[in-house]
Amino acid sequence: MSDIENKLRSLAFREPPQDIRRRVLAATPRWTWRDWFWPSPVAWGAIAAVWLVALATEPSAPSTESSGARPLLAIAARYHQGFEFDIK
């Protein structure tokens, strides 16, 4: 690199006006829940499908509760009451 190139390179340019930064950041779209889901809709859809299948098949699982209509809630209630689960 020549002498003139080195001297030119040593010169620092002026900074951009500060208000431009504020205006640019103000133009950023608001973050919504959709943005969380959008990057991987297939993955989220798959998780939702797994949950739906689990909920749909739950009533057919063996249960000691007579109600049977809300087995997950019944299990949770038993857990909170300190009962041991009967895993057989």
Add this chain to the structure above:
Amino acid sequence: MPPDLALIYDTHARAIFAFLLNFTRNDADAGDILQDVFVKVAERPSLLDGVKQIRPWLIRMAHRQAIDLVRRRGSHTRALESSAAETPLFAPVEDADGEAFRAAVAEAMAELPEEQRAVVHLKIWEDMTFAQIADAIGMSANTAASRYRYALDKLEALLRPLNKEYQP
């Protein structure tokens, strides 16, 4: 996750503004284009999908907008050229010699055609290769190299009286 625009702005805005200021030689134009470029990215973050190096991409975008502005203005730009040499390019310094050298460089740069100014800027202040410059501003690498050599010779001739005396 969208890109961190504040980080992108803080990392690149100064360099893009410097390029635009040197290219347009007009404070208001450089500021307007800088804002347009970053607002476009803010509104459509997906523009950056697949972009490996943000700086050359931003320079390409800024250059295109600056060219559009120059074309739209046409002959009016030539009227602005007279005041171009007076547009301060560089951050002010304390010592008189340094200030005089900066003013002389700004004036000498104004003597160059826009495309030569762009090549010189990207080579010297952005340290880009001729291939990168060619890609950023749409010309062949050979053309970029020859424009750079021609522009540098001209700058050297214009700055010769001050260049020998000035030591940063």
